[in-house]
Amino acid sequence: MKKINLTDLTVAELQQKADEAYQELFNLRFQLSIGRLKNYARISQVRRDIARIKTEQNRRRQSGEQAREEASA
Numbered sequence: 001m002k003k004i005n006l007t008d009l010t011v012a013e014l015q016q017k018a019d020e021a022y023q024e025l026f027n028l029r030f031q032l033s034i035g036r037l038k039n040y041a042r043i044s045q046v047r048r049d050i051a052r053i054k055t056e057q058n059r060r061r062q063s064g065e066q067a068r069e070e071a072s073a
Helices: 003-007 011-034 041-072
Strands: none
Touching: 003 041, 011 041
């Protein structure tokens, strides 16, 4: 997942991607615990994807707050 893809998504789509990523991370951790995980690097990739999504959500939240502050001033 690249940053370019995240900037094109709506807030609802970003939340859906985050939910999917958390579910995938849960499944990967479960597979790790029962010894069936084949690609250990995927856990790190999913964690980074979650961080990218949360960063984009926070960026939008902050820019929205700044826009509201400027409008009220």
